[in-house]
Amino acid sequence: MDSREEILAALRRAAPPDPGLPSEPVRGTPYADLALQLAEAVRAVGGAFQRVPDAAALREGVAALAARLEARRVVSRVPEAGAGTAGAAEVADPHQLEGVDLAVIPGRFAVAENGAVWVAGEDLGHRAVFVIAQHLALVVPAAEIVNDLHEAYARIRFDGPGFGLFVAGPSKTADIEQALVIGAHGARSCTVFLVG
Amino acid sequence: MTGHAERAARFAADEPRAHWHDQALWFVRLKRDRMAAAVPEWEALRERAAAVKAHARARLADYLEQFEREATRRGLRVHWARDADEHNAIVHRILSERGVTRVVKSKSMLTEECHLNPYLAARGIEVVDTDLGERIVQLAGEPPSHIVLPAIHKKKEEIGELFHRTLGTAAGASDPTYLTQAARAHLREKFLAAQAGLTGVNFAIAETGGIVVCTNEGNADMGTHLPPLHVACMGVEKIVPRLADLSVFLRLLARSATGQPVTTYTTHFHAPRPGGELHVVIVDNGRSRLLAEEGFRGALACIRCGACMNTCPVFRRSGGYSYAWTIPGPIGSVLAPGRDPVAHGSLPFASSLCGSCDAVCPVKIPLHDQLLARRREVVRAGGQPLAKRLAMRVGGWVLRHRALYEVAGRLARLALRRLPRALLYGRWNAWGRQRELPAAPAESFRDAWRRTRGDGRG
Ligand code: SF4
Numbered sequence: 001m002d003s004r005e006e007i008l009a010a011l012r013r014a015a016p017p018d019p020g021l022p023s024e025p026v027r028g029t030p031y032a033d034l035a036l037q038l039a040e041a042v043r044a045v046g047g048a049f050q051r052v053p054d055a056a057a058l059r060e061g062v063a064a065l066a067a068r069l070e071a072r073r074v075v076s077r078v079p080e081a082g083a084g085t086a087g088a089a090e091v092a093d094p095h096q097l098e099g100v101d102l103a104v105i106p107g108r109f110a111v112a113e114n115g116a117v118w119v120a121g122e123d124l125g126h127r128a129v130f131v132i133a134q135h136l137a138l139v140v141p142a143a144e145i146v147n148d149l150h151e152a153y154a155r156i157r158f159d160g161p162g163f164g165l166f167v168a169g170p171s172k173t174a175d176i177e178q179a180l181v182i183g184a185h186g187a188r189s190c191t192v193f194l195v196g
Numbered sequence: 197m198t199g200h201a202e203r204a205a206r207f208a209a210d211e212p213r214a215h216w217h218d219q220a221l222w223f224v225r226l227k228r229d230r231m232a233a234a235v236p237e238w239e240a241l242r243e244r245a246a247a248v249k250a251h252a253r254a255r256l257a258d259y260l261e262q263f264e265r266e267a268t269r270r271g272l273r274v275h276w277a278r279d280a281d282e283h284n285a286i287v288h289r290i291l292s293e294r295g296v297t298r299v300v301k302s303k304s305m306l307t308e309e310c311h312l313n314p315y316l317a318a319r320g321i322e323v324v325d326t327d328l329g330e331r332i333v334q335l336a337g338e339p340p341s342h343i344v345l346p347a348i349h350k351k352k353e354e355i356g357e358l359f360h361r362t363l364g365t366a367a368g369a370s371d372p373t374y375l376t377q378a379a380r381a382h383l384r385e386k387f388l389a390a391q392a393g394l395t396g397v398n399f400a401i402a403e404t405g406g407i408v409v410c411t412n413e414g415n416a417d418m419g420t421h422l423p424p425l426h427v428a429c430m431g432v433e434k435i436v437p438r439l440a441d442l443s444v445f446l447r448l449l450a451r452s453a454t455g456q457p458v459t460t461y462t463t464h465f466h467a468p469r470p471g472g473e474l475h476v477v478i479v480d481n482g483r484s485r486l487l488a489e490e491g492f493r494g495a496l497a498c499i500r501c502g503a504c505m506n507t508c509p510v511f512r513r514s515g516g517y518s519y520a521w522t523i524p525g526p527i528g529s530v531l532a533p534g535r536d537p538v539a540h541g542s543l544p545f546a547s548s549l550c551g552s553c554d555a556v557c558p559v560k561i562p563l564h565d566q567l568l569a570r571r572r573e574v575v576r577a578g579g580q581p582l583a584k585r586l587a588m589r590v591g592g593w594v595l596r597h598r599a600l601y602e603v604a605g606r607l608a609r610l611a612l613r614r615l616p617r618a619l620l621y622g623r624w625n626a627w628g629r630q631r632e633l634p635a636a637p638a639e640s641f642r643d644a645w646r647r648t649r650g651d652g653r654g
Contacts, residue, residue, distance in 0.1 A: 004276040007480045011257040011432065014488035018254035021437060022247045026444055029236045041457065094422050095388055113447075114457035127469055128421035131414045131461070149443035149458075156439065158404045161270040161467030168458045171414040175329035175345065177352045178220050179372035184328060185380060185387070186414025186461070 028148035034112045035194060038145050041115030045169030046182055048191040051142070055080040058195050062104055062137055065191055069135050071101035077123055078106045078139045081193070094128040103133035109144035110192065111152050114168055117192060118152065121163030130167060136187035138167065142196035199542025199581065204514030218512040220348060225506040227455025228556065235447070244444045246560040249497035252435050253487065259402035259435045260478060266405025267476060270467050275477045280310035283429065283479045287312060287394070290427055290475055291321055296391040302409070302416035303327045304396025305343055305500055306429050306479060309522045323394070324386045326415040328379055335362045341516030343523060344453050344502035349515050383415070393419030397430035397476070398499070399445060403438045406466035407476060410449065410459040417461055424472035428465070432483050433496040445499060448558035452501040486534055491569045495530050497559040504553035504563055510546050519543060526553035530566045537577040544570035605640050612636035
């Protein structure tokens with residue numbers, strides 16, 4: 001018997017009676033104002049939050065952010081937010097993304113409960129772009145806020161091969177004496193632009 | 197044989213440090229409390245998480261097969277390992293077949309349990325731990341002392357000194373931001389040079405054949421999206437049935453672990469990187485045996501949040517190393533004796549049975565019941581020190597014989613009053629080392645009863 005068969009047989013032999021899988025959906029506590037709660041949650045996880053009325057204001061907001069960060073190399077995966085620096089996104093190997101100062105990434109939706117933004121792999125080009133960039137901007141349409149993770153997973157699908165993640169604020173650590181330090185390995189700042 | 201008490205005594209001997217360690221973990225516990233209190237449906241989430249895990253346990257083989265089917269369909273490659281040796285050999289084969297000599301790893305308690313790092317190092321493969329806490333203990337040549345906060349036992353001055361020696365930071369510098377930035381620069385080089393990324397698995401989803409990895413630092417993402425090879429190692433118990441079940445576990449995990457509403461990066465892998473490979477190694481290593489143990493199988497629900505450690509009055513004052521096992525604290529004290537009741541026989545006794553661990557555990561593992569049950573096992577297996585065994589034997593004998601008990605009581609009351617302190621608090625009296633013995637009452641309860649009832653029947 002190979003290891004696979006042996007492990008599966010051992011697990012079947014040891015299996016306790018099945019209490020059944022609970023099937024009624026879990027519900028969170030609804031927030032009165034999703035955008036307001038989202039803004040609070042994003043700040044609580046160390047992010048910055050900026051609401052902009054339209055694409056023009058988004059472009060301005062992103063440009064101002066890039067200027068403030070003195071970002072020279074900018075990758076934009078959101079055409080309405082500006083084109084980014086010429087050629088920054090079109091690299092063959094993700095290692096060449098080292099040195100990107102700011103990545104502007106579309107978020108499919110945001111979660112009011114915890115400030116997390118769902119980023120779909122299809123929107124990234126190279127997966128590494130959101131974590132290797134020194135700073136991150138996430139662009140989410142104002143209509144796309146869900147209350148909590150229960151609502152979030154009702155929207156997430158992996159029908160084919162895929163990749164996706166929640167990003168909640170900038171990279172952080174508290175591994176030295178529990179002191180919170182922003183910018184561990186990934187983005188040193190994370191700004192959520194809510195558009196509309 | 198040294199047990200937990202002796203190792204804990206060494207830790208507690210440095211009183212200011214033990215106090216500081218206690219406070220640091222209590223701080224994390226308070227953050228967890230605030231987060232839990234802010235979620236009105238917290239208890240419902242715990243109930244649900246426990247129920248989903250109980251079901252998954254009963255159907256583990258089916259779900260693993262489903263996971264394998266779905267994962268394979270998406271281009272992941274699934275491997276099976278009975279034990280630590282086989283796990284290490286599989287990981288090594290995957291790496292060496294592709295000529296990999298430089299690997300970056302994000303946190304995985306399973307690979308700690310299997311001692312993967314030394315195994316690979318002995319075969320010429322450099323493994324760099326990339327979680328900051330893990331990198332700190334790796335540079336110090338130590339194992340993690342806590343499953344979520346690996347370097348919680350180290351002061352910033354010690355880390356400053358370590359980084360000065362190993363990374364060339366300024367002498368005497370101990371500012372956490374400065375040290376973290378130095379580690380970031382050092383590890384970025386490692387990330388860019390790595391040929392493969394190793395990770396653990398927080399959740400594996402049977403329904404979709406994907407895996408989820410959670411970090412705050414982004415090290416699992418840096419480690420897996422740059423090189424073309426990702427090897428993820430998981431225990432069989434990491435399975436959840438459906439994608440939607442994640443909502444329950446993710447709402448609980450980070451809140452319980454560090455008092456955050458969610459980890460910064462919650463990454464769902466359902467395909468290898470374009471042009472790359474993603475291997476998942478499924479490991480038993482004693483888990484099927486634990487599943488067969490009726491009183492203890494519930495421990496397989498553990499999502500490794502560390503909350504039971506942060507809240508445990510014994511852990512906080514004795515430090516992770518006092519457990520001398522990969523997983524310390526209450527959950528480790530349940531798990532370790534399952535592997536070897538004699539070698540780890542002292543761990544179930546490293547508890548006041550206060551039940552605080554049960555109260556915080558997000559998946560409702562009845563930890564203190566299990567600790568008590570493990571004590572019984574250890575005693576049966578003869579894993580108790582001789583002195584304690586003898587004392588218990590004598591105690592049991594005295595308690596069974598009424599006359600003897602009365603005499604013993606009288607002698608004890610006399611001894612407490614008359615004997616000099618030096619004798620009473622001698623080396624033999626472990627209980628009296630940090631505590632005062634009670635003042636002896638003038639008469640026993642039995643005597644008082646006889647006197648007031650006056651019927652002399654006792
Ligand atoms: S036993 Fe419970 S509290 Fe302890 S680490 Fe596991 S899930 Fe967390």
